[in-house]
Amino acid sequence: MKRRDILTGAGALALAGCAGSQEDQAPGAGDGRRFSWRMVTTWPPNFPGVGTGANELARLIERTSGGRIRIRVYAAGELVPAFEVFDAVSRGNAEMGHGAGYYWRGKTEAAQFFTAIPFGLTAVEMNGWLYFGGGLDLYREVYEAFNLVPFPAGNTGVQMGGWFNREINSLSDLRGLRMRIPGLGGEVLQRAGGTPVNLPGGEIFTAMQTRTIDAVEWVGPYNDIAFGLHRVARYYYYPGWQEPGPTLECIIGKRAWDSLPEDLQQIVATCCSAVNDQLTAEYYARNSRSLRQLREEGRIELRQFPDDVLIELKRISKEMVDELAGADPVVARVNQSYRDYLDISSDWMRISEQAMLRARDL
Ligand code: CA
Numbered sequence: 378m379k380r381r382d383i384l385t386g387a388g389a390l391a392l393a394g395c396a397g398s399q400e401d402q403a404p405g406a407g408d409g410r411r412f413s414w415r416m417v418t419t420w421p422p423n424f425p426g427v428g429t430g431a432n433e434l435a436r437l438i439e440r441t442s443g444g445r446i447r448i449r450v451y452a453a454g455e456l457v458p459a460f461e462v463f464d465a466v467s468r469g470n471a472e473m474g475h476g477a478g479y480y481w482r483g484k485t486e487a488a489q490f491f492t493a494i495p496f497g498l499t500a501v502e503m504n505g506w507l508y509f510g511g512g513l514d515l516y517r518e519v520y521e522a523f524n525l526v527p528f529p530a531g532n533t534g535v536q537m538g539g540w541f542n543r544e545i546n547s548l549s550d551l552r553g554l555r556m557r558i559p560g561l562g563g564e565v566l567q568r569a570g571g572t573p574v575n576l577p578g579g580e581i582f583t584a585m586q587t588r589t590i591d592a593v594e595w596v597g598p599y600n601d602i603a604f605g606l607h608r609v610a611r612y613y614y615y616p617g618w619q620e621p622g623p624t625l626e627c628i629i630g631k632r633a634w635d636s637l638p639e640d641l642q643q644i645v646a647t648c649c650s651a652v653n654d655q656l657t658a659e660y661y662a663r664n665s666r667s668l669r670q671l672r673e674e675g676r677i678e679l680r681q682f683p684d685d686v687l688i689e690l691k692r693i694s695k696e697m698v699d700e701l702a703g704a705d706p707v708v709a710r711v712n713q714s715y716r717d718y719l720d721i722s723s724d725w726m727r728i729s730e731q732a733m734l735r736a737r738d739l
Contacts, residue, residue, distance in 0.1 A: 408638050412446045417466065419459040419476035421579040422452035425603045426596070426663070427625060430531045430656040431475035434627060437648040442641055448473070459577035463628070467523045472633035475530060478516075478626050479560035486701045487519045487711045491527065493623035495562050495694035498719055500532040500622035500657050502726070506718040507624065515711050524631040528649035531625035531656030534664065536617030537601065538682055539594030540585070540610035545682060548689050556592035557581055561697060562619025568693045578604070585609045594619060598667035599660060607677050614680050618690055625656065 416435055420428035435448035451471070453459035462474040463481045479492035491512070498506055506512040507529050520527045539558065543550060552570035556563075563573030574590055584590045586609045593610070594617065595601050607613070627649045634642065671677060682690075702712040 414448045414472035416473045417471040434652045473629045493620040510718040526629045526634045528627045529653045530627035530649045536620040538614035541592040541612040555590045597664045599663035
């Protein structure tokens with residue numbers, strides 16, 4: 378990566394929390410201190426994309442800082458279980474973490490907006506909202522209450538709707554369906570009559586294989602193949618209405634962050650921004666290749682959710698988000714910002730990406 382690219386990493390300059398000009402923040406030798414950090418993650422060890430992206434973030438920070446920050450990465454369960462990453466970093470038991478905000482909805486419902494909202498922003502729009510639409514300020518404000526400094530650090534792009542052992546031809550086919558689907562998407566499924574189950578990635582394959590669950594959404598072709606999900610279900614549905622472009626996050630404990638000299642803060646922020654871009658690119662490239670592989674193997678059936686199912690799920694999603702916003706002033710503020718951005722972006726996306734993709738297929 379070129380040095381110029383690091384210094385101009387979108388949003389990273391603002392993220393470093395420095396009031397000075399870019400010249401004032403030029404990296405220097407710092408004060409000579411060295412830092413040895415632990416990064417806990419919600420991912421299985423070296424899991425393609427999300428897990429290797431966390432490894433890459435650690436490696437990049439170490440290299441870019443000239444070894445002044447060394448980071449040891451822990452997969453889910455190695456230091457703390459997947460769903461205790463937030464608490465571990467919040468309490469200072471680890472300096473940093475990599476995961477996804479919607480896993481922490483039990484701490485604050487607002488966290489979900491910084492990952493994905495059903496029928497909401499795509500990857501490119503999430504970056505627009507976070508970096509240039511006020512999203513990042515809200516993200517930091519919400520996490521500050523937990524002694525955490527958050528950074529966008531990856532995005533899987535639009536996900537797949539998931540793997541099913543039965544066809545979904547109407548809303549009634551969701552009734553009684555036991556499905557691994559976290560966050561708001563899971564709650565929407567519940568209101569549609571299904572039973573959502575939240576399992577960390579490492580437990581998904583077995584749950585599906587033993588029919589503990591009937592359906593599962595994980596990510597998309599690239600990651601789903603890595604888990605072997607194409608061997609335990611027949612129908613692969615799209616689109617991933619539940620996660621149109623989930624942002625992955627790096628969280629840093631406030632005390633650990635404050636202990637860094639300014640130039641190292643800048644380096645960490647810029648590396649997060651770089652990994653945010655790289656990981657997104659990786660998902661787009663490798664999902665394409667893996668989809669091709671699935672088609673060539675020809676063992677599964679790709680299906681699009683019927684429009685009336687999507688319309689109903691969208692209606693329920695909106696109802697749920699409105700309820701959450703009505704119950705919590707912090708969620709209300711984040712939702713307002715998110716909605717405003719979604720409105721204005723949708724108008725542009727219709728005549729840009731959407732129209733262009735359609736034109737390309739004519
Ligand atoms: Ca997912």
